[in-house]
Amino acid sequence: MEKMKAGVTGFMPKDVDYLEQLQKYAKLGYSYYENARYAFTQPDPKAVIDRVHDMGLKYLALGTTVHKGAYPDVKELVRQARIADVHMVGMYHSGATFWRFADRPDLPEYDEAMLEIENMEKLAVELGKEGIDFFFHNHDQEFRTTYNGVPLFWMIAAKAEHVKFEVDLGWVHYAGWDPAQLIRQLGDRVVILHVKDYTRGENCENKPTGKVIVPRYTTPGTGLVDLEACFHAGVDAGVKYAVIEQDMLYHLSTEESVRTAYAIMKETGYVE
Template structure:
C-alpha cells in the first residue's frame, strides 16, 4: 500500500497568501508539503501559478470554489484547474440562507449533481466538503451528508474528519462507508471551548484519533491527507510546520 500524499489547504494561510502568495508557497514547499489545495488564487494568472508550482515541486491537488463562483464562471474555474494541473473542483461551503430546511437541501444536492456531471465531462472530479451542519438536517430520512451522495455517483467526497467528529459522528465509520469515492480527506484536530464551540488545533493536540484516521484512509483508497487549521493559536506558518512535524513523526517516518 503506497503512502498517502500530504497536502495543505491554503485557507489556513489565507492572510499570508493575500500578503505574499509567492513567498508563502515557497515556505510551504520548503517545509516539505507535497501538494496544496487552493482557497482562492489572489489574482494570480493560471499560467503563472502553474510555473511557480512547477518550480517549487508542489502538486496542485484541487481548489475550494464557492457556489457563487461555480454559478457565475463555471468554465473559467474548470479552465484554471486544468491549467495548474489540478484534478478536483470542490464545493467548500453552503451559506446558511440556502440550507434552512430539507427542501432547500434537495435543491442544492440537485445543483451539485449537475455541477459534478459537467465537471466530469471535462476530465475533473467534483467533490463536496462537509462541515457539521450536514448532520443537522435529514433528507428522505438520512443525514444531508449521506443524501448528498445517495445514488449520485458523480459527486465525490472530501471528508473533513474534524467536523464529522464535532457533529457527534464516528469519522472512522464514515471513512469506511465512503471507501472508493473519498479521494481527499481534510486532516484536522480540534477541542471545544467552554461554550462547546469548535476550536481547531495543531495536529495531535485535540480529540481526533489521527493515527486511526490514517489507517482507515489508507484502507478506503484516499489519495491525499490535506492538513488544515481554520483558526490558529500561533502564527499560521508556525502551526502548519508543527502539524507537518506530527505527520512526519507519526506517519511519514514510520510508513512501511
C-alpha cells in the same frame, strides 16, 4: 502501502507574501497547496502556477458553488483546471447545505436542499466527462441537519452518486460521528482527507448572521481526533491526499503549527 501526500490549505497570515509563504511550506516537505483560486485573481495565473510548481508544490483543486441557484460556467472551470493542472473541483461553500455559516439564520426547506443536491450531481456528471472529479467538503451541519430523520450528508451521498467527498475529520468528529468509520463507509468516493483538529472548549466566528459557535481548533494531531485511525482508513480506501488546516491559532505561530502537524502526520506512517 501507498502513503498519502501531505498538503496544506489556509495558514496564510495577513500581510504576508503568498508565494513566499508557499515556499516555506514546500521547504517543510509539503507536496500540495489545496486551492488554486489565488492564481486566478492575478493578472497572469499561469505565471503564478509556474512559480508554485518550481517550488516543488502543486495545487489540488479549484473551488466553486451552486449556492442560491447559481450554476458555474463549466467550460471556464475546465479551462482553469487545465491551466492549474488540477483534476478536482470542490464545493466549499453552499447555501442549503451550508446554512449555518451562510448569510441566513434559518434551516433550508427540504425542496431547496434537494435542488442544490441535484445541481451538485449535475455538475459532477458534467465535470466527470472532462476527467475532473467534483467533491463536496463537509462541515458539521450536514450531519446535524436532518429531514425525516436522515442526516443531510447521507442524502447528498445517496442522491448525488457521482459526487466525491473531501472528508473534514474535525467537523465530522465535532458533529458526533466517527470520521474513520465514515471514510470506510464512503470508500473510494473519498478523494481528500481534510485534517482539522480541535480540543475541549469553544470559540465563535463573526458571520453575517451573527456569532457562530465553532470548535476550539488546535494543531492537527494535538486534539481529540484520532488521526492515526483516520489515516489508516484513508490509505485503505485509496485516498491520496491529507491536507491540514487550522482556522484559528492560539499558542503556536503559523510556521510552528504547520511544522508540528507535518511531523505528527509522518510519524503515523501513513503520510509523507
